[in-house]
Structure formats: structure tokens, C-alpha cells
Amino acid sequence: MAKTTQRTERRTDALSKERIVEAAIEILDKGGEGALTFRALAARLATGAGAIYWHVTDKNELLAMATDDVIARVMLVREAKPREAIRAIALGLFDAIEAHPWAGAQLSRAPWQSAVGEIFESIGSQLDALGVAEQAQLDVASALVHYILGCAGQNAANATNARLLPPGTDRAAFLATIIARWTQRDPAGFPFLHKMASRFRDHDDRAQFLAGIDLILAGAGTADKN
Amino acid sequence: MAKTTQRTERRTDALSKERIVEAAIEILDKGGEGALTFRALAARLATGAGAIYWHVTDKNELLAMATDDVIARVMLVREAKPREAIRAIALGLFDAIEAHPWAGAQLSRAPWQSAVGEIFESIGSQLDALGVAEQAQLDVASALVHYILGCAGQNAANATNARLLPPGTDRAAFLATIIARWTQRDPAGFPFLHKMASRFRDHDDRAQFLAGIDLILAGAGTADKN
């Protein structure tokens, strides 16, 4: 009989950190950061708002766990050649953040939590094999991580803002609008941006992101292809 | 008589965008981003919360204007040598964000507004004189700006978090704590961080920031000192 089920057996629909984070990610992916509310989360989990606090400390922990969940998968990349490993990690992060912009925002907002330690480690550990001198490794790893976090935040901001534009507006058009605004505010005052405007229009975000990685690696004196 | 003052004459304490932004900056500097509230702002200006909306669209515009105000001063730097100009701009931004962490957060959160256009321009316009090929200039400027924004966000996050620690804890100790947490979670899993731990402990944020700028410039093939 139903009443004789052991007490230690859990209802399959019982709450748990995992189920909560999973639901949070779904809400974040569908509605963006603003959509994640304890009330919305409780509704989706068919429970009360307070129940979530039994499993999770606060909203910050919730966001950190969701970000970890989405970023950790990227860190599994294994490439033999160190340069390719770094590029693969960087591109993996780029793609993950493109798919989950809120994770990019969280990463650049609370870097000491979440997966930034893993990112630092997996990039830094390639530098020996790349031939970067040990006393330069911290500077190079730090530059790479900061650059990646900067792009992550940017990407998240773009995604958030694109949401507010008339739907159908793609990224290139969005960037073009920004450049146009800057340039038109004072055409003579922005000669560089004016000169770069056309290049901006048809540039590839992903390729440009990778160019930055290569630039830093080149600066580290690793011009040879390892 | 007081009653005969012309109607066009303004009370010296009348509200204005300038006064509102000024008060907002004071609140932000003293209490951090969480302290800036329309109610707190209204109280400081001895007015009603709704009055502020007559001069300012919303909180986002308020933060953008405050950030612009604090960042714009940095852009005035004029250096003859292009490399020194870029370093001066970067360091100026670093210092400004250290003094006003909330501006760093805003910069990396809403880059298309505020002073990011000016930053892009003032850095990019130096690249010609630095000898960077024109087709590489967008990549280099973009890498520099993204790197700077990444550091800005990081810096803001550190400042926000340091506020929560027991007072007196300095930055170095804070970073050491983070590294320790990462390393101790799984010592064998973080060989690179473990190796770098001592270097982290006594590193100079400012110097490391500048090292990243130099790394990118070196990668752009501008090793000679212009």
C-alpha cells in the first residue's frame, strides 16, 4: 500500500539543489536575468517561495550554482597542443556565454566564486608547455582571464540590450547602431571610430574574440605554433 | 522684497541634472551601489522621490551619467608618445575605477552607453602612430578595451566583496583567501594556482594590470618603444 512506503524513500518530485538549479537555468535561458524570481521559481517547481530557502542560501548562491553548472562543462576540453587547448577553452567559454548571457554577467560580477578558479587553472596550466617563462605565467594567465571576462560581460550586456530592440534586429545591426550613435554625436571627435565603422559592420564577434587571445599569446613570446 | 524676485530667477538650491548626479556620486562613493536609492537620493536633496523623475528618466540613466562624469575626466590625458598615451589612459581608468568601483561595474554592464565610445576612440587613435597596420587596428583596440573592461569589472567585484569582509582586511589578504579557497578545495586539481599562490600574495594589482596592456601591445608587434 502507498502508506507503507519507507520514510527514507524520496518522492521523485522532491526538491533538491539540483532540481532547483535546473529550473533556474530554464527560467534564465528563457526570460533572462530579470525573469529569475523566487516566486517564479517556486511556481515552476510547484512549491512555496520559502521552500527554496531550505536548499539554497540566497539568490546569489543560486546564480553562482547555475553559472558553475553551465561553465563547468566547457572546462572538460582536452587538447594535446597547448595553444589549441587555450583557444578551445576560450571559444568554449565564448559559446557558452553566447548561449547563456546571464552566466557571462555573473562571471564578471562575482569572479571569485563560480568557475573562474577552474578557468584560471586550465589556462595557466598550458603556459609551461607553451614555453612561457615561469615568472611571466601569472601575468599572461591573468591577462587572458581578464580579457575573457571582459568579453563575457560585454557579450552579456549586448544580449540583454538586444532583447529590448525590435525583434529581428541582429547583432551586426545592433553594433552598427551603437557605432553610429558614437560617431554622429561628434563626427570630428571620433575619427578612429569613424574610420573603423565599416569594419565594425561586418566583423565576426567570434573571430575578433579569438584574435584578442592570439594577440596576448603573441605578446607572451609564443609566436611559434605549438 | 523677496516677493518681487523675477520668476525666471532660479533658487540656488533648485534641482538639476547636475545636482542630482553630484549627489548620486556622493552616495555611491560612500555606500556603494546598493546605497543608491531614489528615496535616499531624495532625502539627501531634501525633495520628494518623484521630483527626481522630472530631471532623470530612470535609475539606469542616473548610473550612466554618474559613470560618465567620473570616467570623462580620465580621457583628457594627452601624451606625446602613443605607447605612453595608451598606458596613461589605461592607468587613469584603473585608478578611477579603484576610487569609484560602481563605475567599473556600470562600464562592464552597459558598455554601449557611457564613456566606452570615448575610451575606444582615445586608445584606437594612438595605434596609427604606434605602427599598427590598419587592418589590425580594430582587433588591437578591441582587445585593449575588452581587457580594460574585464579588469574594471573584476576590480568592482573585489571592492564590493571586500566591503563584506571584516574591516581592515586589505586586498592582498582578500586575494590570498580566494586563492586558498580554490587551492584547498582540491590541491591536486589546481597545480598551477598552487604554484602561483605565493606570487599572488605579494603581487601589485596596478603593475599586473599594466603588464596585460604591454602584453597586448607587444602582441601587436610594437615591441620597439615609441
Added chain:
DNA sequence: ACCTGAACACCGTTCAAGT
């Protein structure tokens, strides 16, 4: 041990009403 849901102390923003 785990969950419920009302209640608390806030927010940003609006708006009828004043001067």
C-alpha cells in the same frame, strides 16, 4: 526533515494633486 504561505521591509516608478 522538509514544506507552506502569509508577512516584512524594502525597491523603482507613476501620478493626481499642489504651487
Added chain:
DNA sequence: ACCTGAACACCGTTCAAGT
């Protein structure tokens, strides 16, 4: 034109009360 301040529609978080 500019300001007031109550009101609205939300938040995150807490907590007595249930099972």
C-alpha cells in the same frame, strides 16, 4: 514648469505553523 508624497506593483527574505 516644477515639485510633493501617497500609492502601485513588484522584489528577496523570514518565520510561525503545518506535515
